[in-house]
Amino acid sequence: MNALDLARWQFGITTVYHFLFVPITLGLGFLVAGLQTAWYRTNKDEYLRATKFFGKLFLINFAMGVVTGIVQEFQFGMNWSSYSRFVGDIFGAPLAIEGLLAFFLESTFLGMWIFGWDRLPKKIHLASIWLAAIGTMLSAYFILAANSFMQHPVGYVYNPETGRAELTSIVAVLTQKTATTTFFHTMSSGFLVSGALVAGVSAWLLMRGNSVEVVRPTLKLGLVTTLVASVLVFISGDMQSRVMVQQQPMKMAAAEAQFDTTTNASFSIFTIGSLDGSKPLVQIRIPNLLSIMATGSASGSVEGINDIQAQYEQKYGPGSYKPVIPVAYWTFRLMIGFGALAGVFALWALWATRKGRTPKSKWFTRAALVIPLFPLVGISMGWLFTELARQPWIVFGLMRTESGVSPAVSSTEVLISLVVLTLLYAVLAVVEVGLLAKAIKLGPPENVVVHDDATPGNERVLTFSY
Amino acid sequence: MSHETLQLIWFVLIAVLWIGYFVLEGFDFGVGLLLRIVGKNEAERRAIITTLGPLWDGNEVWLLVAGGATFAAFPEWYATLFSGFYLPLLLILVALIIRGVAFEYRSKHGNATWRGRWDWAIAIGSFLPALLWGVAFANIVRGVPLARSSAGHIEYVGGFFNLLNPYALLGGVVTLTLFLTHGAIFLSLKTDGVIRERAHALVGKIGLVAAVAAVAFLLWTQLAYSEKAWTWIPILLAAAAWLSGLAADRAGRDGWAFVFSSITMGLAVISLFGVLYPNVMPNIDRALVGLDIHNASSTEYTLKVMTIVAVIFTPIVLVYQTWTYWIFRKRMTAEQIPSPESGTLGLPESAKETAG
Numbered sequence: 001m002n003a004l005d006l007a008r009w010q011f012g013i014t015t016v017y018h019f020l021f022v023p024i025t026l027g028l029g030f031l032v033a034g035l036q037t038a039w040y041r042t043n044k045d046e047y048l049r050a051t052k053f054f055g056k057l058f059l060i061n062f063a064m065g066v067v068t069g070i071v072q073e074f075q076f077g078m079n080w081s082s083y084s085r086f087v088g089d090i091f092g093a094p095l096a097i098e099g100l101l102a103f104f105l106e107s108t109f110l111g112m113w114i115f116g117w118d119r120l121p122k123k124i125h126l127a128s129i130w131l132a133a134i135g136t137m138l139s140a141y142f143i144l145a146a147n148s149f150m151q152h153p154v155g156y157v158y159n160p161e162t163g164r165a166e167l168t169s170i171v172a173v174l175t176q177k178t179a180t181t182t183f184f185h186t187m188s189s190g191f192l193v194s195g196a197l198v199a200g201v202s203a204w205l206l207m208r209g210n211s212v213e214v215v216r217p218t219l220k221l222g223l224v225t226t227l228v229a230s231v232l233v234f235i236s237g238d239m240q241s242r243v244m245v246q247q248q249p250m251k252m253a254a255a256e257a258q259f260d261t262t263t264n265a266s267f268s269i270f271t272i273g274s275l276d277g278s279k280p281l282v283q284i285r286i287p288n289l290l291s292i293m294a295t296g297s298a299s300g301s302v303e304g305i306n307d308i309q310a311q312y313e314q315k316y317g318p319g320s321y322k323p324v325i326p327v328a329y330w331t332f333r334l335m336i337g338f339g340a341l342a343g344v345f346a347l348w349a350l351w352a353t354r355k356g357r358t359p360k361s362k363w364f365t366r367a368a369l370v371i372p373l374f375p376l377v378g379i380s381m382g383w384l385f386t387e388l389a390r391q392p393w394i395v396f397g398l399m400r401t402e403s404g405v406s407p408a409v410s411s412t413e414v415l416i417s418l419v420v421l422t423l424l425y426a427v428l429a430v431v432e433v434g435l436l437a438k439a440i441k442l443g444p445p446e447n448v449v450v451h452d453d454a455t456p457g458n459e460r461v462l463t464f465s466y
Numbered sequence: 467m468s469h470e471t472l473q474l475i476w477f478v479l480i481a482v483l484w485i486g487y488f489v490l491e492g493f494d495f496g497v498g499l500l501l502r503i504v505g506k507n508e509a510e511r512r513a514i515i516t517t518l519g520p521l522w523d524g525n526e527v528w529l530l531v532a533g534g535a536t537f538a539a540f541p542e543w544y545a546t547l548f549s550g551f552y553l554p555l556l557l558i559l560v561a562l563i564i565r566g567v568a569f570e571y572r573s574k575h576g577n578a579t580w581r582g583r584w585d586w587a588i589a590i591g592s593f594l595p596a597l598l599w600g601v602a603f604a605n606i607v608r609g610v611p612l613a614r615s616s617a618g619h620i621e622y623v624g625g626f627f628n629l630l631n632p633y634a635l636l637g638g639v640v641t642l643t644l645f646l647t648h649g650a651i652f653l654s655l656k657t658d659g660v661i662r663e664r665a666h667a668l669v670g671k672i673g674l675v676a677a678v679a680a681v682a683f684l685l686w687t688q689l690a691y692s693e694k695a696w697t698w699i700p701i702l703l704a705a706a707a708w709l710s711g712l713a714a715d716r717a718g719r720d721g722w723a724f725v726f727s728s729i730t731m732g733l734a735v736i737s738l739f740g741v742l743y744p745n746v747m748p749n750i751d752r753a754l755v756g757l758d759i760h761n762a763s764s765t766e767y768t769l770k771v772m773t774i775v776a777v778i779f780t781p782i783v784l785v786y787q788t789w790t791y792w793i794f795r796k797r798m799t800a801e802q803i804p805s806p807e808s809g810t811l812g813l814p815e816s817a818k819e820t821a822g
Contacts, residue, residue: 056811063570066523067563073533074559077548084548085619088541089764096534097775103527104783108790111520115794163618164541167764170771406549408621417556424560428567435574438811464810465803466515466573 003411004402007079010418012387014071016380017425021065023379026140026187027194028058029133031225033126035218040126045448046214053214053444054198055129059114060435064428066107071421073099079414083394083404090156090167091146094174098142106135117464118451140190141183148179150395151386152247158398165398178247181239188232189339189382193375195225196342201440203349203368206358210443219353223346230343237336238293245294245302248396250312250321251389253305254328256290260304265290270333316397323391331385338378345371472769473759476539477746479776481739483532488599488641488731489648490525494518496649498565498592502585504653504664509806511585512573513798517656520794522569524787526562538772542620542762543746550610550622551602554629558595565591575809596645597638604637604683605629607691607738609750612757620757624750633686640683643676644734648727651711655720658797669715669723677708684737692741700740704733 001009032055039047073095076084084091109131116125149156155172156165167173199222202215245252252258258265267289272282288298295302305322312321345367352359394401467475497518505511537544548555564587572584608631611624650672653665684701711726742748749756763769800806 059570060574063567067566070526070530070562071559073530073537074548074555077533077537077544078552078555079549081545081549081621082617082619084537084545085541088537088544089768092534092536092538092541092544092764093768093772096531096538096772099527099531099534100775100779100783103530104524104787107523107527108787111523112790112793115516115520120793167768167771170768406545406552407615407617407619408546408549408623409552413552416553420556420560424563428563431567431571435571435811438574442811465512466519466569 001411001415003409003414004405006411006414006418007405007409008401010079010414010421011075012384013418013422013425014068014075015387016383017429018065018068018072019379019383020376021061021068022140023186023190023193023376024061024197025058025065025136026190027192027225027229028054028061028197029129029136030191031194031198031221032058033129033133035221036126036129040122046217048448048450049211049214049444049446050218052448053439054201054218055113056439057197057201057436059110060432060439062110064432068425078417079406079409080394080404081406081408083399085164086399086404087149087165087395090149090153090165090173093167093170094142094146098139098146102135102139102142104135106132106139109135115464122450137187140186141179142174144182144186145174145176145179148176148182149173150393151182151390152176152178152243153395153398154178165395177243181236181243185233185236185240188229188236189375189379191225191229192233192339192342193372193379195222195227195229196345196375197372198222199226199346199349200368200370200372203353204365204440205443206353207365207368211446214444216353216356219349223350223353226342226346227350230339230346233339241293242296248390249303250305250308250323251328251386252294253303253308254323254325254389255332255385256302257325257329258290258302258304259306261301261307262304263291263301264288264299265294265302267293271329319392321392323389328385328389331381331388335378335381335385338374338381342371342375342378345374467770467773469763469766469769470760472766472773473539473763475773476535476763476769477739477743477759480532480535480539481735483528483535484739485732485735487525487528487532488645488735489728490528491522492596492641492645492731493648493652494522494525495592495596495645496647497653498588498649499596499646500649500653500665500668501588504650504661504668506660507800507806508581509800509803510661511581512803512806513657513661513800514653515569515572515588516803517653517798518569520790523566524790526566535772539764539769540746540757540759540762541764543757546612546620546622546747546757546762547606550624551605551629553626554598554602558598561591561594563591573809574811576807577809593642596642600638600641601629601634603641603738604634604687605631606747607637607687607741608633609691609748609752609756611751612747612749612755614755620755620761633683633690636679636683636686640676640679640734643672643679644727644731647673647676648731651715651720651723651727654715655724656797658799659801661800662797666715666718666720670712673708673712673715677705677712680708680734681705684734687737687741694740697737697740700733700737704730704737707733 032051035047035054036051038044039051109128112120112128113125113132116128120128153165154176155167155169157168159166198218202219202222205215206212206219241252256265256267257271264287266285266287269284269286290302291298291300294300305325309321313319349364352364390396392400394404497514501511501514505514568584568587568591572581575581610622611628612620613623615621647669650665650668654662654669657665684704688697688701707726707730711723711730714722714726744760745756745758746762747757
């Protein structure tokens with residue numbers, strides 16, 4: 001493998017890995033803040049215990065998100081220096097703003113929240129978890145705006161003298177439709193996975209009879225969150241696909257392995273056989289669905305891969321503008337499928353636990369354990385789809401991926417970093433899963449006391465220390 | 467404001483971000499290195515880590531913002547530097563990863579092997595960046611081999627071992643010993659009892675080693691690489707601040723010692739950036755092409771946008787970050803850690819309440 005392939009593998013591995021923790025942070029922060037607010041308002045012990053319990057899971061997860069995030073910021077320069085030079089004028093700004101507005105907010109106030117139990121007045125302590133959650137959300141917004149520039153560059157001019165893209169409107173970059181719909185989709189999928197996590201963990205504890213009075217309400221919270229989020233994921237995904245058809249028609253065509261332009265295009269649920277344009281062996285198709293997804297009308301025309309390829313050759317010169325079709329096709333389907341399963345589970349579980357019932361089926365316990373993983377896999381598939389189906393572009397229409405790599409870095413160096421980071425991440429995954437499993441098995445803490453007279457500087461024995 | 471003024475402003479702002487980073491994460495690194503030296507049992511070690519608990523993550527954000535600001539304001543510098551210093555940066559990344567996770571995870575289990583391993587992670591994770599940031603900055607000031615590529619970009623062409631020259635290694639020793647002392651001063655300020663006594667006893671010893679290394683390094687910098695007379699001023703002031711800090715520590719004035727050692731970090735960064743200006747990454751052979759604030763910068767528009775954002779939000783950040791330092795100002799003692807041998811995951815809260 002050459003330095004380019006290695007750098008792509010490294011970016012893929014580190015980014016997918018980083019984004020296992022991010023969506024949980026995005027949703028769970030707000031859910032914990034909500035639980036603490038419920039405790040603050042009602043003073044009910046169950047809510048306090050739930051806050052502490054899910055707060056603990058949140059923090060185990062958050063630590064991994066933080067440390068793997070540093071790699072993300074560094075590797076643009078380390079592995080993609082030509083890309084960084086080309087878009088630095090535009091791409092660097094949201095990244096720097098993300099640090100100043102979001103990272104400081106989330107890290108500072110999360111630190112206050114972790115160590116502020118019994119030291120801060122309750123109201124300020126509650127505000128700190130909300131501010132931390134808002135920080136994570138802001139962070140998502142800015143980085144997605146930066147990513148959206150790669151999907152659909154706006155607010156720039158190309159300067160032939162310097163050979164760089166130059167920013168002309170930060171407002172355009174931050175408010176373009178690609179950014180806003182992607183943000184909507186990412187936040188709702190963050191709530192989807194977090195809702196499923198809260199629901200799965202609560203259901204599992206409920207079946208074991210552990211802290212039933214705490215986990216019954218959180219089960220409901222998790223399930224309702226999952227259900228609402230799956231609807232929002234669906235709506236935002238639909239909005240995104242419209243935007244995608246206009247801006248990146250090749251991506252949509254690749255998602256469906258649609259080689260020829262068609263009206264009343266059907267959507268295939270799955271295909272057995274090759275996806276290279278020859279006849280598939282087995283296929284299940286839903287009539288008109290692709291046209292509806294792409295255009296909003298059943299008779300709408302959807303462009304095919306071959307036609308778009310011909311257009312792009314005219315526009316950008318000779319070469320292939322097709323992503324790897326089977327990858328695009330399958331990641332798109334798996335994204336939708338895995339995401340939908342979480343919604344289905346939520347419906348089933350809401351029914352099974354209605355009016356205080358406890359389901360008897362051992363399938364319920366089994367499903368509870370795996371269900372949080374489904375949206376997580378769905379999200380990874382979604383990112384793989386959106387990044388891989390943009391290929392061969394690193395910045396759509398402006399720069400090809402192979403032109404973005406660092407010329408100063410040898411393939412040996414990239415190989416070293418790829419191996420080191422992958423091994424390190426694998427070890428940390430084992431550690432993290434072990435800690436989460438232990439924390440979940442223990443269940444919500446009992447006899448939690450929070451003193452009413454807490455003020456800074458009035459410390460007794462610490463309720464939390466490292 | 468003209469493009470030139472904005473470029474100067476961002477050069478200064480990036481120096482400010484590095485000052486913030488060295489002052490704040492500098493003591494984090496020092497404390498991390500001293501963990502097992504000053505903390506002789508579990509209660510003491512956990513008290514030591516807890517002094518950093520609410521602060522370390524916010525401190526590290528100074529680095530992320532410095533990185534992001536360099537990307538936004540001087541993309542050519544960011545690209546050449548980060549791809550050129552590839553392996554040292556990889557080491558720093560690995561260090562920051564294992565160290566951050568270690569703070570969060572080490573006390574979750576009571577198992578001594580588990581904690582011992584994380585202590586190693588904290589030690590190595592603090593040692594590598596404390597040393598390597600010095601090495602990196604010294605190389606930048608000294609100049610590195612650069613050449614224009616076929617695409618017209620200024621790329622690093624020196625390889626890994628070129629970075630390990632005597633001047634740069636001395637720079638590494640300087641940041642390492644400065645951060646160690648800074649950490650010991652921080653511990654004297656933020657702890658009480660035996661931890662404070664041990665930390666206090668170390669300040670004078672490491673502080674003198676740091677003083678010798680730093681004076682040698684800054685003199686070398688001034689004589690070999692500075693073309694400006696005025697950079698003598700921050701260099702001499704840095705030396706004076708450091709000695710004042712050590713004197714304050716001897717007099718038992720922990721707060722003043724910390725203020726002076728922070729000022730020293732600031733002046734050291736000012737000296738290096740002062741020597742560097744207007745370059746950001748000069749060629750080792752000054753006659754050849756290098757990067758300066760003009761040919762490395764982004765456009766006037768981007769710098770303007772960034773300046774507006776920085777002017778509005780930096781004061782807000784400073785206010786709330788300072789506020790957390792105020793909230794967690796009280797000294798930690800080993801006695802404040804309930805059941806230090808037990809893992810925090812398993813311990814019921816009731817046991818924590820009664821254990822003290």
